[in-house]
Amino acid sequence: MQHFFAMERLSVYNIAFKGLREGVHEYDYHIGKSFFDHFEGSLVEDGDISAIVVLEKRSSFMKLNLKISGTVLLTCDRCLEPYNQSIGNDISIFVKFGETESEEGEDVIWILPDENQINVAHIIYEYIIVSVPLRHVHPSDKKGVSSCDPAMLKKIEEYSKHESDMSDDRWGELKKLLNNN
């Protein structure tokens, strides 16, 4: 994942690395609804996540470690009710300087040579999004029983039955027409 940063907003996520001494620096963020509001058309709109960013500054390189853990609010694909999906991720990303992205790499961020700060909001956002499973369903409890809303499941089942009855009728009508001709 590669980015050039020109972000003015979300300034609390700016890490001014230039003035930092060499070593390890930790930044803790709490991610909630107001964070996701910054990202238009976001897959995730609400959540309760802790994001710990550790910047390692050395003379020869700079590295970010990002730990995210918490829950995001999703809509269940099965019963259509909202639920909290647990997510977690732990990644290391190298920060490199250049006018162009001179090297392909999954976990490299490119920033302009004259930059003196890095905005980690997009990085946190993207790693939250990639941590969301493709299938959005209520988790099962300890006994393996789905925690989907049974009343909603029943309604959906009735509705889809009704829908298929309707289409059966249409087929019936079509068949009648065809047989008559």
Ligand SMILES: [Zn+2]
């Ligand atoms: Zn569900």
